[in-house]
Amino acid sequence: MNVRFAGFVTALVAAAALGVAYFAQYGLHLVPCALCLWERWPYRIVVLLGVLALLFGGRAGRVFIGLAGLAMLGDVIVAGLHVGVEFGWWKSPLPECNGILTPGAALPMTPSVPCDRPVHLIAGFPMSMAQMDFCGTAMFTLLLFFMAARRPDRRF
Template sequence: MTLTGTKQPDMTRILGGLFVLAGLAALGTAWFAEHRLLLAPCELCLWERRPWRVLIAIGVLTLAVPRRYARYSVLAGLVCVAVSIGLAVLHAGVEHKFWPSPAPECRAPVFHGGSFKDWMASMPSRPNKPCDSPDYLFGLPVSMTELGGLYAVAVFVLGSLGTVRLFRSRG
């Protein structure tokens, strides 16, 4: 209770909700871009979705566990968002051709010798989008990868501020 008699909101519940909503927003945006805007994701784009799925689970866990244990899941959520930032930096570097993609699916298959039939048999069953081919939305000079990275940074900053407040209030 504060001096005014109102109860302060529980920061662990706020951060758990932030994690769930941030993950749903990120995956919802990716779904919209893929299924409504018909943008094909590359392999690194698919990698970037994984931390958001984990973050949703961490957010649900944070909301479900007793408050004294929730601080640990909050820290795990921050690590998860940091991984998302790292993947966005990795992908942006590939888009800007600073380094090659670590995903073998992002590279064109190399074929040495043989017939046309052998070459066709070595092709993947479904064509992949090159990871160094960025998608730009609405005429912005920032790729979807970079926008996703900026979003992850914003979620990380909000989560970090809440975590600092959480740990200060617990003494």
């Protein structure tokens, strides 16, 4: 696979995922929780890494694609944490998700949207946005590692 094309695909997929999140927030008026906002950061990083892979190509491009895979692996962890919070397996480590008393604050912070309340993008579809992000990110991460490890002279 051409490394520059892989960089283009990487940036495009990450930008599309961010586009869905922003559409849900601004178009559908679904308010994101604090963990949802954390889940967006790896995508922003991956857009940049994909563009760098597109610009540089070659060995450097493969390194950028591999780094994008590591960034998305971080999102798999954050999305998995969020899914666990939604299922009630554990509490969120973010104080803004729990209404925990913050040192120096007079009252506990109350989240605008609790992190343990699943937000469903598609009515009637049993997966929350965090669950969809976890599944999609896991597949995207595997694809990125595959593209980074692939020798340039081989075809799909």
